[in-house]
Amino acid sequence: xxxxxxxxxxxxxxxxxxxxxxxxxxxxxxxxxxxxxxxxxxxxxxxxxxxxxxxxxxxxxxxxxxxxxxxxxxxxxxxxxxxxxxxxxxxxxxxxxxxxxxxxxxxxxxxxxxxxxxxxxxxxxxxxxxxxxxxxxxxxxxxxxxxxxxxxxxxxxxxxxxxxxxxxxxxxxxxxxxxxxxxxxxxxxxxxxxxxxxxxxxxxxxxxxxxxxxxxxxxxxxxxxxxxxxxxxxxxxxxxxxxxxxxxxxxxxxxxxxxxxxxxxxxxxxxxxxxxxxxxxxxxxxxxxxxxxxxxxxxxxxxxxxxxxxxxxxxxxxxxxxxxxxxxxxxxxxxxxxx
Amino acid sequence: xxxxxxxxxxxxxxxxxxxxxxxxxxxxxxxxxxxxxxxxxxxxxxxxxxxxxxxxxxxxxxxxxxxxxxxxxxxxxxxxxxxxxxxxxxxxxxxxxxxxxxxxxxxxxxxxxxxxxxxxxxxxxxxxxxxxxxxxxxxxxxxxxxxxxxxxxxxxxxxxxxxxxxxxxxxxxxxxxxxxxxxxxxxxxxxxxxxxxxxxxxxxxxxxxxxxxxxxxxxxxxxxxxxxxxxxxxxxxxxxxxxxxxxxxxxxxxxxxxxxxxxxxxxxxxxxxxxxxxxxxxxxxxxxxxxxxxxxxxxxxxxxxxxxxxxxxxxxxxxxxxxxxxxxxxxxxxxxxxx
DNA sequence: CTGAAAGCGCTTACAG
DNA sequence: CTGAAAGCGCTTACAG
Numbered sequence: 155x156x157x158x159x160x161x162x163x164x165x166x167x168x169x170x171x172x173x174x175x176x177x178x179x180x181x182x183x184x185x186x187x188x189x190x191x192x193x194x195x196x197x198x199x200x201x202x203x204x205x206x207x208x209x210x211x212x213x214x215x216x217x218x219x220x221x222x223x224x225x226x227x228x229x230x231x232x233x234x235x236x237x238x239x240x241x242x243x244x245x246x247x248x249x250x251x252x253x254x255x256x257x258x259x260x261x262x263x264x265x266x267x268x269x270x271x272x273x274x275x276x277x278x279x280x281x282x283x284x285x286x287x288x289x290x291x292x293x294x295x296x297x298x299x300x301x302x303x304x305x306x307x308x309x310x311x312x313x314x315x316x317x318x319x320x321x322x323x324x325x326x327x328x329x330x331x332x333x334x335x336x337x338x339x340x341x342x343x344x345x346x347x348x349x350x351x352x353x354x355x356x357x358x359x360x361x362x363x364x365x366x367x368x369x370x371x372x373x374x375x376x377x378x379x380x381x382x383x384x385x386x387x388x389x390x391x392x393x394x395x396x397x398x399x400x401x402x403x404x405x406x407x408x409x410x411x412x413x414x415x416x417x418x419x420x421x422x423x424x425x426x427x428x429x430x431x432x433x434x435x436x437x438x439x440x441x442x443x444x445x446x447x448x449x450x451x452x453x454x455x456x457x458x459x460x461x462x463x464x465x466x467x468x469x470x471x472x473x474x475x476x477x478x479x480x481x482x483x484x485x486x487x488x489x490x491x492x493x
Numbered sequence: 494x495x496x497x498x499x500x501x502x503x504x505x506x507x508x509x510x511x512x513x514x515x516x517x518x519x520x521x522x523x524x525x526x527x528x529x530x531x532x533x534x535x536x537x538x539x540x541x542x543x544x545x546x547x548x549x550x551x552x553x554x555x556x557x558x559x560x561x562x563x564x565x566x567x568x569x570x571x572x573x574x575x576x577x578x579x580x581x582x583x584x585x586x587x588x589x590x591x592x593x594x595x596x597x598x599x600x601x602x603x604x605x606x607x608x609x610x611x612x613x614x615x616x617x618x619x620x621x622x623x624x625x626x627x628x629x630x631x632x633x634x635x636x637x638x639x640x641x642x643x644x645x646x647x648x649x650x651x652x653x654x655x656x657x658x659x660x661x662x663x664x665x666x667x668x669x670x671x672x673x674x675x676x677x678x679x680x681x682x683x684x685x686x687x688x689x690x691x692x693x694x695x696x697x698x699x700x701x702x703x704x705x706x707x708x709x710x711x712x713x714x715x716x717x718x719x720x721x722x723x724x725x726x727x728x729x730x731x732x733x734x735x736x737x738x739x740x741x742x743x744x745x746x747x748x749x750x751x752x753x754x755x756x757x758x759x760x761x762x763x764x765x766x767x768x769x770x771x772x773x774x775x776x777x778x779x780x781x782x783x784x785x786x787x788x789x790x791x792x793x794x795x796x797x798x799x800x801x802x803x804x805x806x807x808x809x810x811x812x813x814x815x816x817x818x819x820x821x822x823x824x825x826x827x828x829x830x831x832x
Numbered sequence: 833c834t835g836a837a838a839g840c841g842c843t844t845a846c847a848g
Numbered sequence: 849c850t851g852a853a854a855g856c857g858c859t860t861a862c863a864g
Contacts, residue, residue, distance in 0.1 A: 159857060161857075169834080172837095188834085209549075210546055211858050213545065249586050249589075251577065252577055269544060270544050439779055508851085509851045511852085514844090523849070527849085527850085550844090
């Protein structure tokens with residue numbers, strides 16, 4: 155059955171389309187009698203305005219686009235949940251796209267979202283993204299853009315982040331304060347700002363506590379996987395037998411490392427302490443449970459979405475919207491992989 | 494800057510809008526010369542057809558809607574990944590909604606998707622959904638609908654599932670074959686078909702192997718959480734000290750149970766064997782690692798989406814589309830929580 | 833209080 | 849080979 159249109163209602167009631175339209179929206183200049191008539195019929199016909207027509211007319215889709223590197227991922231799925239939550243509350247729908255950490259895909263997806271005319275875009279950029287023309291072009295087309303977690307500093311838009319550097323500093327300092335003297339770091343890829351910042355926090359912590367920073371103790375993860383954690387733990391045990399602490403860029407990698415150490419009967423934390431980053435759920439249930447930095451994903455999603463929707467609203471009203479950078483608090487979570 | 498329209502191109506070239514439209518789409522009845530002219534200008538203006546206008550004209554949005562109970566969930570996020578993957582390949586965008594296992598929300602979201610005129614809907618229903626009028630109404634509006642994993646048998650549409658009953662039978666049988674004689678079951682809520690089927694598979698396995706089915710050994714989880722797993726393991730140890738095996742509806746709950754047993758120094762699998770369901774990633778990294786049933790989420794998402802898109806395509810051509818039920822293979826994964 | 837007019841940007845069937 | 853006409857379904861400014 156085709157769905158009812160304004161025309162259908164107008165015809166059966168002997169009214170014009172504009173009058174029906176205005177009656178449904180409670181325009182003051184329509185008589186109460188017609189309003190009741192129209193609304194009753196609309197209800198029985200289960201009338202719903204055609205979204206395509208409304209979008210074309212108002213040129214807005216009430217839809218926002220989200221690009222994340224990976225959906226099967228504790229942190230990003232938490233952020234996504236926060237975004238959906240806030241968007242639904244404000245009457246917006248969310249289109250989800252996954253970049254697989256690929257710059258090429260990310261570019262294509264930005265283009266897709268632009269073509270499909272979303273009202274705004276939320277993005278956490280891919281590891282391989284080092285050019286930002288696709289992002290600045292979003293902004294120059296007056297489509298609001300908000301970045302979260304994995305951001306590009308040079309792109310001028312609102313951002314929701316944590317202080318990666320400071321959090322990494324705290325994590326590393328905890329290792330030092332509990333007696334570690336030779337601390338390795340499994341870092342993320344070279345590009346993303348947050349893996350740079352976490353590395354810098356690690357380095358600063360060593361320096362501030364008069365420990366020598368040794369580049370050989372820094373291992374670079376490419377895909378931040380469980381397997382990489384295992385691999386580098388193995389390599390570390392080979393190369394540097396006297397290491398007594400590891401600060402790992404992400405929990406999943408840390409869990410890979412723990413698994414390898416367990417298999418080699420290295421005692422955690424007695425022989426080697428490990429601390430992760432992000433507080434994935436599974437970190438609380440492995441043995442030993444993993445000390446880590448809690449990163450508020452759900453909240454980050456909610457706030458990023460809120461900023462975006464506010465900007466969308468303001469720009470519709472031709473009001474200026476000042477870009478904001480919101481920095482969320484992190485928490486040091488101490489469990490059994492450290493003293 | 495406002496984006497270019499057909500009119501802009503037509504005006505600058507002194508052509509009419511229809512000619513420009515046809516030139517861009519390579520209609521055979523447009524001269525090569527105009528085609529080149531139009532395409533060149535379109536390129537320099539970075540022309541992109543207005544999606545709202547195209548949607549209104551063709552009444553299709555090239556967008557599908559997905560409703561899942563929860564995004565922060567290994568299985569559902571894997572399915573989502575599969576859906577996005579297939580949709581993108583076929584030129585469709587995906588709107589994601591989360592029902593939080595609430596029937597009320599689910600109904601509202603179906604309505605939202607209908608209003609926003611998605612071309613089709615994929616859904617895994619909430620635990621609390623026992624009426625299906627909102628789903629049959631989708632079908633009666635000729636919007637293609639495909640259900641996956643948590644389905645309603647009575648709704649007539651395509652479905653992608655696993656054989657929960659048979660898989661549960663296999664899991665329970667494994668416990669029996671490795672010596673368990675008193676096997677408890679932590680089941681899911683009463684409504685969802687898959688928790689019923691897993692329960693029935695468990696029961697059948699007991700009966701087929703001449704073990705007595707004791708309803709007191711069946712614990713009903715409401716929210717399928719880690720905490721519930723812990724809670725019921727504790728209760729089980731209180732109520733039935735001689736239990737030697739547990740078949741758990743979902744890995745996350747099983748991991749809660751393992752945690753409790755570990756805390757109480759119950760040896761797994763020597764004292765009690767545990768087997769889960771779904772093969773969450775974390776099941777492979779906890780100690781002891783969890784035996785379970787592997788459920789192919791990514792593949793399920795891809796196939797569900799493929800079925801939906803095929804149905805959308807067929808219905809546009811006014812061809813009949815036969816509903817299909819695809820049953821995916823599961824695998825028994827043996828790890829250290831069972832012999 | 834109601835409706836004719838114009839228009840959002842596109843597509844397609846038809847006339848010339 | 850090109851363009852005038854009609855229309856998708858809605859909204860809003862304006863006339864009466």
